Amino acid sequence: MSEFLGPSLRATVFGPGAKDVVGLLSLRQRSQIASIATSHQFPRGELIYREGSNAQSVFIIASGIVKSFRDLPSGKRRVLTFLFADDVFGLAQSGQYMNSAQAITPVTLYRMRVSTLADALRRDADLAVQFLCKVVHERRGALRHTVIVTRRDAVGRVTMFLRLLEQNSDLDKDRIDLPMSRVDAANYLGLSLEAVSRALSELERSGIIAFEGRRIVRVLDRVRFEKIAAAL
């Protein structure tokens, strides 16, 4: 659908009484953005931009999953966020991207020049407010990430991570897609990949989850699952 209407943005709206995540943009706004954006395809694993390079473009995801990450001097890699359909990224400010972005699955993106978007925002206050909502929403995501990684125990972090993925999963109830590698998950969670693997095995062994293949998890015991996720 997005393919025809132009990009959307997903977030909770401003102000009271709106708890649901909804598409933010009006039809007019979507077609307006579509008119200043071009569509691009990236195969799995392709780098979209590199940390430190000139930040000329802003992206909105039409479909697929992107990871945003930063490589540290030690060679370690920190995944800062996973991005899904209707997420915005590349709003880097100050001319350089602060991190790198890479396609995890095949990805379709809307791409527009920073300056073009800035003009559009300055002409359309409603549009600017929508973007504001979106970024506030993302900041909340960043805070949740912080809460996750400050947990001590690997099982707890992984469980919260699964819960987070579940909200972005389009599978049926209690089935969660793990589209990224264990390494990516570990880099997001601030754990070693072994710790992630052990935590998943642990959850499986205690009958809380089951694997259907290596990339799909089924939640068997929702009560204990939620208890672990909440107990920190």
Add this chain to the structure above:
Amino acid sequence: MSEFLGPSLRATVFGPGAKDVVGLLSLRQRSQIASIATSHQFPRGELIYREGSNAQSVFIIASGIVKSFRDLPSGKRRVLTFLFADDVFGLAQSGQYMNSAQAITPVTLYRMRVSTLADALRRDADLAVQFLCKVVHERRGALRHTVIVTRRDAVGRVTMFLRLLEQNSDLDKDRIDLPMSRVDAANYLGLSLEAVSRALSELERSGIIAFEGRRIVRVLDRVRFEKIAAAL
């Protein structure tokens, strides 16, 4: 100065070629915000709002330091961010504050109703873009926080924390104010307060920093200091 001109916002501006943190608002905008905001004083330690309560107001800090935190079921407390002059907070969305806010020092705030601010933003696209810049800036801060807490070693985390405080310190070069308690710092860093204490002692013992009282740190060996902060 802010007292007379109305609130400001500090962030890097949108687009290329602007790397500096600057006041974002025009005089007109500052007086406009001042006209819809009221000024409030909070003594040290006072709670500004509580997590889960009705989010009716948005705040801009005129002076002082605020911490934003969340209490977990286990009784542990996570400090999500420290807020300084010209920072905005309370943009909670969906009607309820996601976390609590408390004054660490005596604080002066501009306060405005969410709905009033939303109206102002929808009428003034430039103003909305400025807020957008601000929130993007804050999101970058949240990402830096995430990078800090995913470090393994306490000394490294504390050093990065000192570096962060230095940027918000109004003391002269190489002197850093620690306005918050060790407990607050520990809750921000995801460490026990003992670990924070030991890390600071360690830095002092190795001659990298020195204490002038318990709340002011002087950086003695900038080279090693930066090396520790960068080495992760």
Add this chain to the structure above:
DNA sequence: CGTACCGTTGAGCAGGCTCAACCGCTGTGG
């Protein structure tokens, strides 16, 4: 001067990291 709070220091324990071997699937070339 006593009390309370904040901070420092010490001893022992636990959980995650590192190093390393092994497993299973995939793609490739003989």
Add this chain to the structure above:
DNA sequence: CCACAGCGGTTGAGCCTGCTCAACGGTACG
């Protein structure tokens, strides 16, 4: 068709660092 290498993932052994529990020290305030 099979052998092999390569990659992603799992599992095991030992170490290291930060947590917990606990006692002590110093400073502010009544």
